């Protein structure tokens with residue numbers, strides 16, 4: 001949805017969103033009435049102040065003034081816009097919340113992202129939904145074309161996050177690999193991206209034994225989608241790879257019923273990559289961007305890959321599959337080696353790879369690993385700018401022997417169970433990155449799914465990673 005920049009609050013406004021820091025209510029708002037609602041300005045607090053014959057004012061707390069940053073503003077505006085969703089015309093009156101250190105444009109972008117993401121709903125299947133009535137969004141404030149452009153970019157970026165959420169929220173039975181590939185083609189046509197879709201025959205010809213091995217228990221055909229964005233005279237080439245398991249039952253190493261309840265989420269990495277590609281133009285990257293989406297579900301059909309089976313990955317490496325539930329690394333192995341062949345300046349992959357990352361970092365921080373300190377740092381800084389949290393884990397050589405197989409080049413689960421599961425998965429992926437290519441890996445098994453309505457999120461897919469990938473493309477420099 002478009003966001004208009006206006007100097008005044010327009011006629012007919014239903015709700016005005018304001019923000020306040022601890023200890024000082026926003027200008028023109030009565031401190032006593034806020035206090036009577038229990039509002040002190042703490043981050044996450046919300047207060048609604050109705051007026052007899054004017055718009056309702058929704059005040060969102062930002063916390064202590066010293067700690068306010070773009071991420072706080074984005075989250076607070078999102079929480080407020082969720083409360084405002086029943087009004088047709090919603091206005092923000094928050095300009096200046098970030099103080100002078102942040103440009104008016106950066107602030108406007110954060111507000112736009114918060115506004116649009118707060119209104120996100122997945123209502124495709126709900127007969128009686130509590131509707132979003134918003135028809136018009138206005139950012140009340142000063143500024144010219146630059147602020148308007150930042151509002152447009154923020155709204156476009158939030159739309160990319162919304163696409164990733166929609167894809168995650170769509171059930172595995174309807175968002176099949178072929179259905180997801182079709183959506184990728186639509187995105188490519190709309191955004192003028194080059195697109196190639198590989199079906200079972202092309203995958204077999206190219207020796208994509210990881211994707212085909214995981215797909216073997218399924219009645220659904222696999223796909224591999226490659227999307228390419230190329231500006232004129234590109235400065236550098238960035239490759240994005242996203243895990244696209246449209247449903248993960250575990251295969252013959254079957255998950256429990258409870259363990260697979262949210263496994264439609266197992267394509268969240270591919271969804272984040274596609275969401276980012278769909279909004280790439282909004283950040284005007286100067287580099288070329290190549291995206292690779294290996295798509296299949298992981299099922300238990302009569303000819304499913306058996307524990308002990310050996311697969312041959314695209315680069316020729318053989319892998320003994322001892323647990324069919326460690327499938328993400330098999331499809332990523334093919335995709336990483338394919339991505340490497342094109343000789344990019346850097347690769348980043350994003351994947352719901354291990355339950356262990358949620359044990360280590362919870363559902364608000366993603367795991368970050370890689371083979372190149374400078375490139376890992378660049379991904380961490382992009383995430384920081386995007387307001388998505390990551391934390392580095394070491395790809396410790398000490399654990400690499402755990403991936404040695406008796407009969408093949410590698411085994412897909414470590415010999416030592418339950419220890420450093422996120423790191424050993426990262427070590428496995430590293431084997432398929434071409435020599436000398438800087439590579440980073442984001443494990444989003446925890447962050448890609450939300451069970452609560454809080455800040456930017458509503459229950460379901462979060463779209464985690466879209467904003468980090470866009471930031472990374474926007475500021476891309478060849479790692480050294």
Ligand code: BES
Pocket residue numbers: 248266323325326327328352353354355356413414421445446
């Ligand atoms: N898709 C799962 C990881 C996952 C778990 C994502 C929970 C989101 C929430 C992945 O394919 C998987 O099953 N990993 C196994 C690896 C193990 C068998 C080495 C895991 O984490 O248990």
Ligand code: MN
Pocket residue numbers: 248250324325326327328
């Ligand atoms: Mn699995």
Ligand code: ZN
Pocket residue numbers: 245248266325327328352353
């Ligand atoms: Zn999986």
